[in-house]
Amino acid sequence: MDQPTKHADITLLLEGTYPFVRGGVSSWVHQIIEGLPQYTFALIFLGSQKKDYDTPKYNLPVNVVHLECHYLWDHFSLSKPKACKGNHTYVAASEKLHDWFRAPQSNFDEAIVNKLLVTLGQPSGFTAEEFFYSKASWKQLCEYYEKYNSQNSFIDYIWTIKAMHTPLFRLAQVAHQFSLSTGTFHAISTGFAGFLGVILHYLTDRPLILTEHGIYTKERKIDLQSLFIKEHRDILGDALPMGMQYQEMLWIRFFESLGRLVYKASDPIISLYETNRERQVNDGADRIRTQVIPNGMAVERFLELRARRPEKIPLVVGLLGRIVPIKDIKTFIRSMHTIVSHLPEAEGWLIGPEDEDKGYVQECKTLVHELELEEKVRFMGFQKISDVLPRLGVLVLTSISEAFPLVILEAYASGLPVVATDVGACREIIEGNSDEDRALGCAGIVIPMADPEATAHAVVDLLGDENRWYAAQKAGIQRVERYYTQARMLDSYKTVYDQALTS
Numbered sequence: 001m002d003q004p005t006k007h008a009d010i011t012l013l014l015e016g017t018y019p020f021v022r023g024g025v026s027s028w029v030h031q032i033i034e035g036l037p038q039y040t041f042a043l044i045f046l047g048s049q050k051k052d053y054d055t056p057k058y059n060l061p062v063n064v065v066h067l068e069c070h071y072l073w074d075h076f077s078l079s080k081p082k083a084c085k086g087n088h089t090y091v092a093a094s095e096k097l098h099d100w101f102r103a104p105q106s107n108f109d110e111a112i113v114n115k116l117l118v119t120l121g122q123p124s125g126f127t128a129e130e131f132f133y134s135k136a137s138w139k140q141l142c143e144y145y146e147k148y149n150s151q152n153s154f155i156d157y158i159w160t161i162k163a164m165h166t167p168l169f170r171l172a173q174v175a176h177q178f179s180l181s182t183g184t185f186h187a188i189s190t191g192f193a194g195f196l197g198v199i200l201h202y203l204t205d206r207p208l209i210l211t212e213h214g215i216y217t218k219e220r221k222i223d224l225q226s227l228f229i230k231e232h233r234d235i236l237g238d239a240l241p242m243g244m245q246y247q248e249m250l251w252i253r254f255f256e257s258l259g260r261l262v263y264k265a266s267d268p269i270i271s272l273y274e275t276n277r278e279r280q281v282n283d284g285a286d287r288i289r290t291q292v293i294p295n296g297m298a299v300e301r302f303l304e305l306r307a308r309r310p311e312k313i314p315l316v317v318g319l320l321g322r323i324v325p326i327k328d329i330k331t332f333i334r335s336m337h338t339i340v341s342h343l344p345e346a347e348g349w350l351i352g353p354e355d356e357d358k359g360y361v362q363e364c365k366t367l368v369h370e371l372e373l374e375e376k377v378r379f380m381g382f383q384k385i386s387d388v389l390p391r392l393g394v395l396v397l398t399s400i401s402e403a404f405p406l407v408i409l410e411a412y413a414s415g416l417p418v419v420a421t422d423v424g425a426c427r428e429i430i431e432g433n434s435d436e437d438r439a440l441g442c443a444g445i446v447i448p449m450a451d452p453e454a455t456a457h458a459v460v461d462l463l464g465d466e467n468r469w470y471a472a473q474k475a476g477i478q479r480v481e482r483y484y485t486q487a488r489m490l491d492s493y494k495t496v497y498d499q500a501l502t503s
Helices: 025-035 088-102 110-118 128-133 135-149 154-177 191-204 216-239 244-265 274-282 299-307 329-342 358-370 385-391 406-413 426-431 452-463 466-483 486-501
Strands: 007-015 041-047 064-071 181-187 208-212 269-271 290-292 316-320 347-351 377-379 394-397 418-421 444-447
Touching: 007 025, 007 064, 007 191, 007 486, 025 486, 041 191, 064 154, 088 110, 088 135, 088 244, 110 191, 110 244, 128 135, 128 154, 135 154, 154 191, 154 244, 181 191, 181 486, 191 208, 191 244, 208 244, 208 486, 216 244, 269 274, 274 290, 299 385, 299 406, 299 466, 316 329, 316 385, 329 347, 329 358, 329 452, 358 377, 385 406, 394 406, 394 452, 406 418, 406 426, 406 466, 418 426, 418 452, 426 444, 444 452, 444 466, 452 466
Parallel strands: 007 041, 007 181, 041 064, 181 208, 208 269, 269 290, 316 347, 316 394, 347 377, 394 418, 418 444
Antiparallel strands: none
């Protein structure tokens, strides 16, 4: 990246992930870039505030020729408040878009949407100052409130609408300032990254590819109040004064609307497993444009780890992941209380970064103390996966939401069975996705969410029964080697990229 460049084959649009956050989607992005060295990549990273991200967690591969970072919740500069008439033509046209948001089965006028988004934030369309200060904007907001929201607080409504539109104007600015030519854009979520992709798609007439590891709107429904609102309360201030239920609903509808816009502009629309593909279709994606490309593993890199596995099954229960609420670390800790009552020599290792939600980390450590598990549950922080996988006897995921956890494939490749909640693709990865796949057997045990006793009994069943453990190990190895190789995944994305670059 030392030399300036004017072109990248693929521009990745990344929200809150690579290269500043480890694991999960970020690992997959790094895998794609390294695995397809014949293409050059540009990265547009979108974060919350600059202070939330320090140095990159990954060394960028040599085929990354451009990186730019934008922070949606840092101070947004506006001119001093000054009343103006506003662009009444733009506001009138935007009403058709809002009508479609409320009734997505109605006709979608792409020409109008194209013009609205391309001119968003521009003097020829509608500037941020016009949105915040114009009579046309105020009139529309008041009319929408009276028609659709009059039973709720007017102040809550106005400030929430203004808060959610602020990053859209920043994204429009990012799109218009992006001067790098590119063969195709690839958004790794809907949401704000996807919305940026839609604007860039209309501005440049280049294809937009969408890959959803999880369904963005579903994930926002899960963590909106506990994470998103908490994260931005200090930024939005009085925009979130009290009574979160109504504002939470507005934000969810907002992200659903962004998602439908992204689906309309994207081709192909990729998910990691069939259940999420059906959800995309139900949420407005054109089925013809959808396809499934599962995650893949460089299995050969894990053969050495498999060879390092000790003869005796270690009585170590590991959870690899961020110490955050969505991973439901507390269920893991509570399960260890039962596990050690059956297997007194067992240990529980929490392996992952602790810097994302320090309050939750402290709650987890307090729970360990309350259950008198200080000698049994270890907080190990970030570790190299190669250092820990051979030392584990079973990998546990207690998450309340997952897409297609790469860590399960890594566990299989290293010869490790898995216990995981019935979320995302976990069941099909553990039990199989077809008759042929299921014939390989179960590579672990699927458990209900938030059930410490079920989690504990599944772990004890595996660790306490060598025959079952080795059968699960064999099934996992065969499954990852047959269906989830990195070569298979990279070949699929090569096909997607080649089609986009020749369009």
